Amino acid sequence: MKENYLTQENLEAFIQAAFKEDVGEGDHSTLAAIPKNQTGRAQLIIKEDGIVAGLQLAEMIFHSYDQDLEVKLLMKDGQVAKKGDIGLTVSGKAASILTTERLVLNCMQRMSGIATKTHQLTQLISHTKAKLLDTRKTTPNFRMLEKWAVAIGGGENHRFALYDMVMLKDNHIDFAGGIEAAILSTKHYLKENLLDLKIEVETRNLDEVKEVLAVGGIDVIMLDNMSYEMMREAVKIIDGAVPTEASGGITEETLKNVAECGVDFISVGALTHHIKSLDISLKAY
Structure with missing residues (x-):
């Protein structure tokens, strides 16, 4: 971004x-x-x-x-x-x-x-509000140029690296002891270290989406590997409270359907690792 x-x-x-x-x-x-x-x-x-x-x-x-x-x-x-x-x-x-x-x-x-490739995929979802994002699945020491190429092709850059945004994924949540513990610990860490970083939290089902919203204070909710039906319901539950990002195994064949679920962003690792x-x-x- x-x-x-x-x-x-x-x-x-x-x-x-x-x-x-x-x-x-x-x-x-x-x-x-x-x-x-x-x-x-x-x-x-x-x-x-x-x-x-x-x-x-x-x-x-x-x-x-x-x-x-x-x-x-x-x-x-x-x-x-x-x-x-x-x-x-x-x-x-x-x-x-x-x-x-x-x-x-x-x-x-x-x-x-x-x-x-980025241009081709952005054309597939141009009728929706969804924006195409890259990921950290890049070639070591070539990330800067790969992300630059995504931007040139009409996509948007996600976080550049581990240091410029907090992304609490499934393993972070599981190791931390759950969504609430992970978010509260993150907020404490950022405050203690005087860091102004956005927080994104990965969710795998509707219960997790509701829990993230209940805890609050985050910037993006990731909808990971959800079915179209579940994704549409998640977007409905979130109701614009925070931006949504669809992620997880999204292909050229499924991209249009995902975008039509109403998400704000779609991250596609294949933009940089499979071209x-x-x-x-x-x-x-």
Whole structure:
């Protein structure tokens, strides 16, 4: 529900860590084969229909490695791309283009795949009030870009990590000794530590929904793995007192039905952990 993770500092840190992983002590293939001062140009070719994402990042990657590279963005993040479209051109030292190529493609292919899937799913529920959310089911050290891609595709970001929201799920509740104990303990903890964090509580049945409402003082009620009938009844019981989030095994086939139950948000882990990368290439011309 927020994108404050997209800071210049965070993006630069990601790019430098990625270069360290991929380039290390040097791109020996390029160093060996390409004259130091040789120049060249390349274009980013979108090879299948989809939503393009990561162009801004690509420009940052090129300039982070070689500020003299000339990058021309021919499309915008979030734009509908058709097979054969050119997303950008880059020109300058051929060695710099070759060394940055794979990092640019790895990021853009995955980001565009996520944005494309997110866009497709948001279209399925556009006739309802429900908003599509991502989850923490992301690739380690790539979460920032995956959540950015969800936002580009028209979805909304849930909490970024464990530190920016309290989510009391089934195991928290069971270990704490029940819903009331978990909520009261959480409120005490937040007050004691001067933390202003939203609290979301997972519920598995209507009795738990009623108990959460009775305890009160929370911000979101999650309706987990409920049948359509139970979900509609839960929404009726909650009656707008707090926002509702449907979660648990929701697929492309069930998404529309879930949205029509009247929930405010639907979280879909598959947005980031079960997608096909978009086919994109960088070719000299």
